[in-house]
Amino acid sequence: MHGNTGTIIGVDLSEGRVDKINPPEEWYLCYVGGSGLAAKYFWERGDLEADPLSPEAMLLFMNGPFAGLKLSGASRSSVGGRSPLTGHWGDSSCGGYFAPELRYAGYDGIVITGRADKPSLILIEDERASIEDASDFWGLGIGETNRGLKERYGKNHRTLVIGPAGENLVKYAAILNEGHHAFGRAGFGAVMGSKNLKGIVVRATRKEMAIAHPERFAELRGDLNLRIKDALASSVMRENGTAANLEGGAFSGDVPIRNFTSNFWEEMGEALAGSTLTEKYLTRRWQCAYCTVRCKRVVEVPDGPFAIPEGPGPEYETIVSFGAMIGSMDLAAACKAGRLCNDFGMDTISAGGTIAWAMEAFERGDLTPENTGGVELRWGDMATVVEIVLPAIALRKGKLGELLSEGSIASARRIGKGSLAYTCHSKGLEAPMHDPRGGGHGLALTYAMSPRGACHVADPMLFIEMGACYYPEIGLEYELEPKTDENKPESAVISIALGAIENSACFCQFADREVTIPDWVELFNTVAGYGWDADEMMRTGRRIFHLKRLINYRFGLTAEDDDLTPRMLEPARDGEPEGIEINFSGMKAKFYELMGMDPEKGIALPETLQQHGMTGESSRVW
Amino acid sequence: MEYWKDETEPITAFLKLFEEAKKDEELSSGLKKVNQLIWFDYTEDGPNCSFHIDCRGGKIESGAGKPSETPDLIMSLSADDAHRSWSNKLNPVMAITRRKIRVKGSATGLLKLAPKLKKVATIYEGVLRDLGWQDKILK
Ligand code: SF4
Numbered sequence: 011m012h013g014n015t016g017t018i019i020g021v022d023l024s025e026g027r028v029d030k031i032n033p034p035e036e037w038y039l040c041y042v043g044g045s046g047l048a049a050k051y052f053w054e055r056g057d058l059e060a061d062p063l064s065p066e067a068m069l070l071f072m073n074g075p076f077a078g079l080k081l082s083g084a085s086r087s088s089v090g091g092r093s094p095l096t097g098h099w100g101d102s103s104c105g106g107y108f109a110p111e112l113r114y115a116g117y118d119g120i121v122i123t124g125r126a127d128k129p130s131l132i133l134i135e136d137e138r139a140s141i142e143d144a145s146d147f148w149g150l151g152i153g154e155t156n157r158g159l160k161e162r163y164g165k166n167h168r169t170l171v172i173g174p175a176g177e178n179l180v181k182y183a184a185i186l187n188e189g190h191h192a193f194g195r196a197g198f199g200a201v202m203g204s205k206n207l208k209g210i211v212v213r214a215t216r217k218e219m220a221i222a223h224p225e226r227f228a229e230l231r232g233d234l235n236l237r238i239k240d241a242l243a244s245s246v247m248r249e250n251g252t253a254a255n256l257e258g259g260a261f262s263g264d265v266p267i268r269n270f271t272s273n274f275w276e277e278m279g280e281a282l283a284g285s286t287l288t289e290k291y292l293t294r295r296w297q298c299a300y301c302t303v304r305c306k307r308v309v310e311v312p313d314g315p316f317a318i319p320e321g322p323g324p325e326y327e328t329i330v331s332f333g334a335m336i337g338s339m340d341l342a343a344a345c346k347a348g349r350l351c352n353d354f355g356m357d358t359i360s361a362g363g364t365i366a367w368a369m370e371a372f373e374r375g376d377l378t379p380e381n382t383g384g385v386e387l388r389w390g391d392m393a394t395v396v397e398i399v400l401p402a403i404a405l406r407k408g409k410l411g412e413l414l415s416e417g418s419i420a421s422a423r424r425i426g427k428g429s430l431a432y433t434c435h436s437k438g439l440e441a442p443m444h445d446p447r448g449g450g451h452g453l454a455l456t457y458a459m460s461p462r463g464a465c466h467v468a469d470p471m472l473f474i475e476m477g478a479c480y481y482p483e484i485g486l487e488y489e490l491e492p493k494t495d496e497n498k499p500e501s502a503v504i505s506i507a508l509g510a511i512e513n514s515a516c517f518c519q520f521a522d523r524e525v526t527i528p529d530w531v532e533l534f535n536t537v538a539g540y541g542w543d544a545d546e547m548m549r550t551g552r553r554i555f556h557l558k559r560l561i562n563y564r565f566g567l568t569a570e571d572d573d574l575t576p577r578m579l580e581p582a583r584d585g586e587p588e589g590i591e592i593n594f595s596g597m598k599a600k601f602y603e604l605m606g607m608d609p610e611k612g613i614a615l616p617e618t619l620q621q622h623g624m625t626g627e628s629s630r631v632w
Numbered sequence: 633m634e635y636w637k638d639e640t641e642p643i644t645a646f647l648k649l650f651e652e653a654k655k656d657e658e659l660s661s662g663l664k665k666v667n668q669l670i671w672f673d674y675t676e677d678g679p680n681c682s683f684h685i686d687c688r689g690g691k692i693e694s695g696a697g698k699p700s701e702t703p704d705l706i707m708s709l710s711a712d713d714a715h716r717s718w719s720n721k722l723n724p725v726m727a728i729t730r731r732k733i734r735v736k737g738s739a740t741g742l743l744k745l746a747p748k749l750k751k752v753a754t755i756y757e758g759v760l761r762d763l764g765w766q767d768k769i770l771k
Contacts, residue, residue, distance in 0.1 A: 242728055242735050242739055245738060245739070245740075246739060246740055246743060249738065249740045250740055254740065254743065255743060255746075257743075257744055257747060258743065258746050258747050260747075261747030262747070279747070283744075285740065285744065476725050476726075477723045477725040477726025477727075477729055478725050478726075478729055479729060480726075480729060480730065489723070489726060
């Protein structure tokens, strides 16, 4: 096999068994790798009845075919399975250094079931894989665990670990690589915690890889690396991180403010901007393996109430989640909150979204001091967030911690009083920090259609509406106006297929904007020898999207779940998007029609599945 | 060129635009923060079709043609697209993606000014009116 290695490590923690598995080659060709291959594996071999936190639940880490090939942005990996936060299919992507190391060791992924009888870790050193005792790491934060593992095994061993939030089964617990790069979304840190799995450590001593056409690939890689490095977007992100354009977003109404109640806060844009972070707190720029974009930040807040030593800094989502979204424009506080989430191992988007909901509920009187154990939740009160709320959530401490550790939707269900109406999510996943009313109506559609729930990186719609990419070879040439529904379903059907390809190839959306459709096809053909043309690649992307939706259908989701909350669809109250209605139902109906999907079941029609070579899958749902 | 009869017209309009923009407190402090020597290069429409602004060190100066010093940032586009851009009728991100605008150098500072394009467009409309070029105003 070329590109991927064809071998996956299977770990049964209950039995203490480690096996090498060779999935059928056809799965790779049809589902690529990353979240696509994870979904296929889960569909074929996972227990779809299992509770996500039960021993039977399957947790899958999967690389893409380009991992370790020294191509900018292409050495990420995916985690997938049933999300404990949403109850249905979830996946999450992570950069950093784990994927290439796993690939060099000879594996495409790790599939984990069972529950260890004591805290454990999986150790992979080239062809050897074993389950080791990790009792002495249990209870430690991510930073300390990471350092301890490196001391024990060596500084070049790469780590994936959970913190106290994962151990305490916080529903949006994250998994971190090297203490900096996160599988943030959908709560897979809790799945690891439920399996008594503190971490995974991998080390490879060789770097051999089989590529279909090495010379052609080397030439293409040279060209792409240069283009990615020199792209304007890359230089802007290198300079000021992923929050480089936060001011522009604040102006257009893309940045959500106080739980999506406002789209305009003039001073906030500059206060939280990437350039402000650079000026005030940046000490170094950092990157994922082989990436020339270098959008990652290392920061230090030298003094003040939110002082933190030099270490991982926040990216855009964290800055807004712990900034505008909860009514604060204190950048030092956002740095501190982000650092705490890193160390506890918690998704900053869901944490910020849940706290924002709680602050609004408190203001309305729907959440009372009785529910919060006496803690007062006020917009912008970052001292309380940092000192009380985040530790309470991560450690499930007190009434407040117990409530908010379940996420905003479960919390709203528990307290009632109509508070579900002002949660901000789709399919149970708290929305990222882009408000579709200001950012673009197409984003409302793709948030709702995304199999894992509201997600801005499931596909490139955000960038497409912004004008940052276009793909004439596959019919995506529209000059879109963000705040209308014009040509949005037509763009979305292309975007979701391309997004499925990006997330299965594990190619970073910040880097791959320079990759044209002919480049994509050439990459797959030179690395993996798929023999694709653009049509076949896009058909594969749609197949992956449809499969994830079939999994969700088996979990009980239907077309009704392809929705946003009333708060997210009400016309904006101020700023550039003020008063503009999103034609959500119109866009959704058109999208279903264009995708050949059943408007009630929310899955592809039998003939659509057939066109995508999915007759076997079809027979399990139709 | 669709909007201009010769290469001097756009430069006249754009230089006047910057003179007016300087008088606006918000725009002038925004420009000073950019702190760069920028060359707006429209030479695809004629060898003299360009101008520069120098907003380094707390000043804002503009002049026709290429600057004598090496610019920190060069924005190359057609004079027509520049007209659309100052009129806020051209999405700058889209124009860059489609290579209608070619950027050389760090555009980070200029990015901070993008949200202010609406205000610039209002001033630009006034400039066109003052010059008696109402027919050039894009609606
Ligand atoms: S662009 Fe940033 S997040 Fe993406 S791979 Fe590069 S360094 Fe990592």
